[in-house]
Amino acid sequence: MALATQPYKGARDFYPEDKRLQKYMFGIVRDTVERFGYEEYDAPILEPLELYLAKTGDEIVNEQTYVFEDRGGRKVVIRPEMTPTVSRMVAGRRQELAYPLRWYSIPNLWRYERPQRGRLREHWQLNVDIFGEHDMKAEMETIQVADAILKRFGATHDMYTVKVNSRKLMDFIMKEYLGLSTVQSQMAAKLIDRMPKMPLAEFQAEAEAIFTPSQRETGASNKLIGLLKIKQISHLPEAVREHESAKELKLLIELLKDARISNVVFDITVMRGFDYYTGIVFELFDNHPENNRSMMGGGRYDGLVGLFGVESVPTVGFGWGDVTLQNFLEGHDLLPNIRPETDVYVVLIGDIYAKAQKVIEDLREMGANVAVDISGRKADKQIQTAVKKGVRYAMFIGENEIKEELYEVRNLVTGVAERHSVSRIVSIVKDYREETS
């Protein structure tokens, strides 16, 4: 059997047109987060298994990561997320860093599971984190960053919804208000996470099953179901509404609205899967009818840095996968047609290769990206190659051009051809590059 040309299951090849798109997307993302003062960091793709076991130790590590033994017998994981890694880095230099710390990264991450829409085994994920700030202004800022990114892509607020909730508030509801045990709370949390995509009757049946008979008698299960239908903090029962975490959440929503992020809502079903969240959690939902899903999420996780045996550092951050971002942008038609980096494709007319070198060198020294057709084919074939590559300009070099030092340059999209000097041609292609970047 022949060798397969397809990439590894759930992973992608980035052909030049794909890489071009990725560079465009990440370029806008980097530019935006850097405007908020975030600094880029990176780390090895491999981490010791213990790093993840310390954090959770559940199914995610055992069944959904790439784990192997290195030649020295150490258990190694291909990183499935960046949060433990960045927590490790902060813990390592906690005393010399200038807080509040604003860091970002776009690592390539791997998880072992069955691929589906918006979820591959391999993806790139923007991680934006603020370390060292207890105040809710940190949550506020990270949501502003996420919103600013979408704005830079041309998205408007009707295209997505910012959903916020609080783990602290949910803990209070589960334990104090409903009187659930820790185990019951965890079961309820997972069930609530699934609620948006299951029928109400089914949800009610499963919710009932979590409660003990005596709890059901006091109406605790009905109280839970009633709470989950609430869409505004002001509609929560007074005992819940007056809790500190509910007030904080309410203030966050007000601040965001004042900052013209009008598409923010309280959503009690937003839980986030990880146990490490300790406070406010949030998600951005795509409002597109055919892609109605969470495209990114994050929140406060104050305990992770402290796992490294140092004083804890309060942290807020989010992760945003390139696949879900791209699905969003495609769904709302926000991705332009991105041309290759090559500005000029040189078409050689006749046996002129050697004589053309000087001109080509001049073009490059002046900053133009120039590809030369070295096939020796007839001009029409050379032009077609340029068109197929998507290069904007074809430049013709023959005996006459060399003699006159004027070269025909043709815009391959409009078909307009003019004769210009080398320096004029460079300024034309640079102008075009400016226009489209």
Next chain:
RNA sequence: GCGGAUGUAGCUCAGUUGGUUAGAGCGCUGGAUUGUGGCUCCGGAGGCCGUGGGUUCAAGUCCCAUCAUUCGCCCCA
């Protein structure tokens, strides 16, 4: 890990109740005055019909397995 759908040329697909050497469009490639693309005309390459078994005189077609793709579930970084 569980369930459904789909695998024929680079792409989109046709291929009768099993029956000669498997087809189309687009794309690719060569040519139609060797200094200029997109239209037109003529020629050409390209397929172990996903893979492996089975049934049959005969399998692209029927059966089983397997792999891949895809949609959902579980789970969610």
